Amino acid sequence: MVRRIERDRRRFEEIVRGRIKQDLKRHITRGELIGRKGNEIVSIPVPQIELPHFRYGRRETGGVGQGEGEIGQPIGGSQGDEGAGQAGDAPGQHIREVELTIQEMAEIMGEELELPRIQPKGSKSLTTPKNRYTGIKRAGPESLRSFKRTYKEALKRQIASGVYDPRRPRIVPVREDLRYRSYQQDPVAVANAVIVYMMDVSGSMGNEQKEIVRVESFWIDTWIRAHYDGLVTRYIIHDAQAHEVDRETFYTTRESGGTRISSAYQLATDMLAQDYPTDEWNVYLFHFSDGDNWGGGDDERCFQLLQERLLPAANLFGYGQVESRYGSGQFLHSLESHLSAENLVLSRIEDRDAILPSIKAFLGKGK
Amino acid sequence: MQHELTPELRTLQAEIEGHARDHGLDFFEIVYQVLDWEEINEVAAYGGYPVRYPHWRHGMQYTELSRSYAYGLSKIYEMVVNNDPTYAYLLAANHLVDQKLVMAHVCGHGDFFKHNFSFAHTNRKMMDGMANHAARVRRYMERHGEDEVERLLDRCLSIDNLIDYNAPHIKRHPSVPQTTEEPRRAPRKLRAKQYMDSYINPEAALEAEQERLDEAQRRDEHFPPHPEKDVMLFLLEHAPLKNWERDVLGIVREEAYYFAPQGRTKIMNEGWASYWHSTLMTTRILTPDEFIDYADHHSGTMAPYAGSLNPYKLGLELWRDIEERWNKGRYGAAWDECDSYQERQGWDTGEMKGRGKIFEVRRHYNDLTFIDEFLTADFVRKHGLFTYEFNPISGEYVISDRDFGAVKEKLLFQLTNFGQPWIEVTDGNFLNRGELVLGHRYEGVPLKLDFARETLENVQSLWKRPVHLETYIEDEPRLMSYDGEEHTSEKRTEG
Structure with missing residues (x-):
C-alpha cells in the first residue's frame, strides 16, 4: 500500500525541484558546488517554502527568552526565522538546504536547458571480459586442481562407502573426486x-x-x-x-x-x-x-x-x-x-x- | 503493524488513568494507537490526524520529521488530538517509562481539552471532520486537477490567520444583511409654534443634526457596516467563487478555527499536562529503577532553548507558582500591600487552596489572560525571563530588558491576536468599484513587506477585483494595492 504521505512528499519534492530550476543559474554559476563533489552529494540552499501571511518580521518584534545573561548580551542559538548570514539583502529568505546527488542535479539541468539525451556513437557499450575464479568443475588442467574440494569429495566418498577408518585417516582421491577451479567471464564496463x-x-x-x-x-x-x-x-x-x-x-x-x-x-x-x-x-x-x-x-x-x-x-x-x-x-x-x-x-x-x-x-x- | 496496546500497556493505561481521576482530572475516553516511527511521523505531519486533505506542506513536515529522526535530532514522544474520544499516539520503540510518562501527560491534555472554555466550541468529532474534508478535497482534485486545487489551498492557507479568534465567544453583529434601501434620515424637530420655530429649532442646529444623520447613514450603508475581522468569512460570503472553491475556503477556515484554541492555550495546556505527568509520575507511578530515565526525559522536555520560551517549562512553573501562592495565601490585598521582604518570604497562611485554584484557572483562562493575571515580578526574577531584540549593528538578537513590566508587555503582545497583526475588512466596495480594502490596525510594528505583498496577491486571486491594504511603511500611512498585475503603494491620509 502506498502511504498517503508519499503523495505529499513527492509533491513537496517537485516544488523544491521547481525552485531549484528557477534558481538554476545562480546555483550553477557559483563555483563552490564543485568543492563538495567528494561524496557525490551537493547541498543546495533553496528558499524555505513558507506560505506567506500577513505577519510581523521577527526583527521588529523581538521576543521573550529565559536564562542567564547581561543586558546587551547576544542570545545564543541560531535564530531561525530571518535566516542567518547575509543580513538584509533578501528579507524573508528562508534558507533550507536540500541535498541532491550530482546525478539529480545533472538531470535538473538537463530538463531545464532542454538538453537532448546524448546518443553514444556505436550502439554497443564497450566492455572488457574479466576472468574471475568463482566456480568449481569436474574437469580441468592439473594446475587448477582444488586441493580442498578434492579432499572433501574423497572424504565424503570414503565415509559413505565405509572405507574410512578414523584411527587411520588416509584419504586417497580417485579420479571422480578430482575438482578444479573454474572461471567465469564477467563483462566489465570500461570507459568508452x-x-x-x-x-x-x-x-x-x-x-x-x-x-x-x-x-x-x-x-x-x-x-x-x-x-x-x-x-x-x-x-x-x-x-x-x-x-x-x-x-x-x-x-x-x-x-x-x-x-x-x-x-x-x-x-x-x-x-x-x-x-x-x-x-x-x-x-x-x-x-x-x-x-x-x-x-x-x-x-x-x-x-x-x-x-x-x-x-x-x-x-x-x-x-x-x-x-x-x-x-x-x-x-x-x-x-x-x-x-x-x-x-x-x-x-x-x-x-x-x-x-x-x-x-x-x-x-x-x-x- | 499492530496498532493496539499490548496487554501490558493496557493495564498501565487503566492504572494511570485511575491515578489521574483520583486527583480530579476528567477526560473523554482516551484511545491509544501504537505506531512505528514512520507512521508516527506521518501522523505528526498531518497534525495528529491519520487522514487529512493532501497538500505538499504535509510532505514538507514529513521530510523534516523523518530526517531529524534519522539523524537522531529529535523524536516525537507524544501526540494527542482534541476529539471525543481523545486519540493519542505512542511510539512503539519507546521504553516503558517513556510510555508511562506519555500516558500521564496525555491525561492532562485530555482534561484540559474537555474543560478549558476555549475548546468548548470545538468540534469533538474532528477525526471524522478531517476525514470528511480530505474526501471532499480529493474529489475536487479528481475533478479539477491537483494543481488547481492545490493552488487554491495555498491561497486559502495564506490567509488562514485572518479569522476572528474570539468569534466563537462573541456575537458581533446580526448576520442578516440589510437589503432594502433606507430613505434619507431627517432630524426630528421639536414642536413649536410657528413664530417660535426658528428659535426652538434653529437652522444651524438642524443642519448639524442632518449632517450627523447622513454620516451615520453612510456608515450603516457602508459595506460592510462594521469592519469585519473574519476576512475568510467575508470572502466566503462575498467573493465570486465557484461552489467547490467556496467549499475549499470553508474547509481551511473551519480547520483554522478548530486549531486556534490550541494555539491560544499552548502555555497553559502544555504546562497543565507537564504539571500532571510530573505529579503523577513522581508520587504514584514510577518504580525506583525508572527514576533516572524519567528525570532525564522530563528535564529534556523542560529545557529552555536559547532565545525562545519553552511553553512546557513556563506553563509548568506558572501552575506550580499559582498552586503555591494559593496554598500559602500569597494573594489578595494584604499580600499585595506588604512590602517587607522578610514578611513576604515567610508568608504562609496555611490556606491550602492551591489545587482548587488551579482547577478553576484551567477552566476560565487562555494564555493571554493567564499571563496577564498570574505572571508576577517575583516569578520573572526567579525564572530569569528577559526580553530580546534585534541589534542591527551586530546583526544579533541581544537581551534587551529584564524588567518585569517589559517582559510582561512583550509576552502579552505576542499572545494578543497570536502576536499577529490585526487585519480586517474595512471596505468591500472601495470607490464604488467593488474593490476590497483591508485595514491593518497599526501598533508601531510594521508588517513583513514581502510576505504582505504575496498575501495580497493571494487575496486578490480570491476576490478577483483589485485589493488594497491600509498599513504603515516606515511609520508613514500607506495604501498598498494589487490589481492582479502589479503592485503599487501610495501615501494615504488617515481617515
Missing part, C-alpha cells in the same frame, strides 16, 4: 568516452576566465558522465606549447607568454591516435581560449588539424571563447568563416551569466 579539455593559459587568461572554464567544464563533465558508464577526462594546457596536466594543475596554472593554439590541437591529435581509437571511443573535445592566437599561419595550421584529424574523430568539438580583460581575440571569428561542420560548436562566453547558454550550445546537439 573521453573528454579532452584544452585551455589557453597564456598571460591574458586571468583567474576570472579560468573560473568560468572551471564551472563550465564541471557541468559539461557532469552531463556527459550521466550518459556513459565510464568516462575518461584528459587535460591539456597550452600557451605557445602544449602539455598534458592533471586536473588540479589544469585549473590553477598560470603561464604567461604567447598563444599557439595549434600546439594543443596537435597534442590532442596525438593523444587520440595513441590511446583512443575512434571506432570504439566517444570523443569530446573542448577548447577554451580568449581567442588571441599568434599570427604566422598558426590559425591555418589549426584549421587543418581540425578538418583532417580532430573533427572526423570527435563526437563533438566545442570551442568556447572567454572574454578577457584585453578583449576578445579573432580566433572564433576565423573558425566561423573557415570551417563548418555539424559537430563543431562555437560559443562566446562573455561572463558568468553566459555559462548556462554556452552549456546549452555545447550540449544542445545531443551528440
Whole structure:
C-alpha cells in the first residue's frame, strides 16, 4: 500500500525541484558546488517554502527568552526565522538546504536547458571480459586442481562407502573426486568516452576566465558522465606549447607568454591516435581560449588539424571563447568563416551569466 | 503493524488513568494507537490526524520529521488530538517509562481539552471532520486537477490567520444583511409654534443634526457596516467563487478555527499536562529503577532553548507558582500591600487552596489572560525571563530588558491576536468599484513587506477585483494595492 504521505512528499519534492530550476543559474554559476563533489552529494540552499501571511518580521518584534545573561548580551542559538548570514539583502529568505546527488542535479539541468539525451556513437557499450575464479568443475588442467574440494569429495566418498577408518585417516582421491577451479567471464564496463579539455593559459587568461572554464567544464563533465558508464577526462594546457596536466594543475596554472593554439590541437591529435581509437571511443573535445592566437599561419595550421584529424574523430568539438580583460581575440571569428561542420560548436562566453547558454550550445546537439 | 496496546500497556493505561481521576482530572475516553516511527511521523505531519486533505506542506513536515529522526535530532514522544474520544499516539520503540510518562501527560491534555472554555466550541468529532474534508478535497482534485486545487489551498492557507479568534465567544453583529434601501434620515424637530420655530429649532442646529444623520447613514450603508475581522468569512460570503472553491475556503477556515484554541492555550495546556505527568509520575507511578530515565526525559522536555520560551517549562512553573501562592495565601490585598521582604518570604497562611485554584484557572483562562493575571515580578526574577531584540549593528538578537513590566508587555503582545497583526475588512466596495480594502490596525510594528505583498496577491486571486491594504511603511500611512498585475503603494491620509 502506498502511504498517503508519499503523495505529499513527492509533491513537496517537485516544488523544491521547481525552485531549484528557477534558481538554476545562480546555483550553477557559483563555483563552490564543485568543492563538495567528494561524496557525490551537493547541498543546495533553496528558499524555505513558507506560505506567506500577513505577519510581523521577527526583527521588529523581538521576543521573550529565559536564562542567564547581561543586558546587551547576544542570545545564543541560531535564530531561525530571518535566516542567518547575509543580513538584509533578501528579507524573508528562508534558507533550507536540500541535498541532491550530482546525478539529480545533472538531470535538473538537463530538463531545464532542454538538453537532448546524448546518443553514444556505436550502439554497443564497450566492455572488457574479466576472468574471475568463482566456480568449481569436474574437469580441468592439473594446475587448477582444488586441493580442498578434492579432499572433501574423497572424504565424503570414503565415509559413505565405509572405507574410512578414523584411527587411520588416509584419504586417497580417485579420479571422480578430482575438482578444479573454474572461471567465469564477467563483462566489465570500461570507459568508452573521453573528454579532452584544452585551455589557453597564456598571460591574458586571468583567474576570472579560468573560473568560468572551471564551472563550465564541471557541468559539461557532469552531463556527459550521466550518459556513459565510464568516462575518461584528459587535460591539456597550452600557451605557445602544449602539455598534458592533471586536473588540479589544469585549473590553477598560470603561464604567461604567447598563444599557439595549434600546439594543443596537435597534442590532442596525438593523444587520440595513441590511446583512443575512434571506432570504439566517444570523443569530446573542448577548447577554451580568449581567442588571441599568434599570427604566422598558426590559425591555418589549426584549421587543418581540425578538418583532417580532430573533427572526423570527435563526437563533438566545442570551442568556447572567454572574454578577457584585453578583449576578445579573432580566433572564433576565423573558425566561423573557415570551417563548418555539424559537430563543431562555437560559443562566446562573455561572463558568468553566459555559462548556462554556452552549456546549452555545447550540449544542445545531443551528440 | 499492530496498532493496539499490548496487554501490558493496557493495564498501565487503566492504572494511570485511575491515578489521574483520583486527583480530579476528567477526560473523554482516551484511545491509544501504537505506531512505528514512520507512521508516527506521518501522523505528526498531518497534525495528529491519520487522514487529512493532501497538500505538499504535509510532505514538507514529513521530510523534516523523518530526517531529524534519522539523524537522531529529535523524536516525537507524544501526540494527542482534541476529539471525543481523545486519540493519542505512542511510539512503539519507546521504553516503558517513556510510555508511562506519555500516558500521564496525555491525561492532562485530555482534561484540559474537555474543560478549558476555549475548546468548548470545538468540534469533538474532528477525526471524522478531517476525514470528511480530505474526501471532499480529493474529489475536487479528481475533478479539477491537483494543481488547481492545490493552488487554491495555498491561497486559502495564506490567509488562514485572518479569522476572528474570539468569534466563537462573541456575537458581533446580526448576520442578516440589510437589503432594502433606507430613505434619507431627517432630524426630528421639536414642536413649536410657528413664530417660535426658528428659535426652538434653529437652522444651524438642524443642519448639524442632518449632517450627523447622513454620516451615520453612510456608515450603516457602508459595506460592510462594521469592519469585519473574519476576512475568510467575508470572502466566503462575498467573493465570486465557484461552489467547490467556496467549499475549499470553508474547509481551511473551519480547520483554522478548530486549531486556534490550541494555539491560544499552548502555555497553559502544555504546562497543565507537564504539571500532571510530573505529579503523577513522581508520587504514584514510577518504580525506583525508572527514576533516572524519567528525570532525564522530563528535564529534556523542560529545557529552555536559547532565545525562545519553552511553553512546557513556563506553563509548568506558572501552575506550580499559582498552586503555591494559593496554598500559602500569597494573594489578595494584604499580600499585595506588604512590602517587607522578610514578611513576604515567610508568608504562609496555611490556606491550602492551591489545587482548587488551579482547577478553576484551567477552566476560565487562555494564555493571554493567564499571563496577564498570574505572571508576577517575583516569578520573572526567579525564572530569569528577559526580553530580546534585534541589534542591527551586530546583526544579533541581544537581551534587551529584564524588567518585569517589559517582559510582561512583550509576552502579552505576542499572545494578543497570536502576536499577529490585526487585519480586517474595512471596505468591500472601495470607490464604488467593488474593490476590497483591508485595514491593518497599526501598533508601531510594521508588517513583513514581502510576505504582505504575496498575501495580497493571494487575496486578490480570491476576490478577483483589485485589493488594497491600509498599513504603515516606515511609520508613514500607506495604501498598498494589487490589481492582479502589479503592485503599487501610495501615501494615504488617515481617515
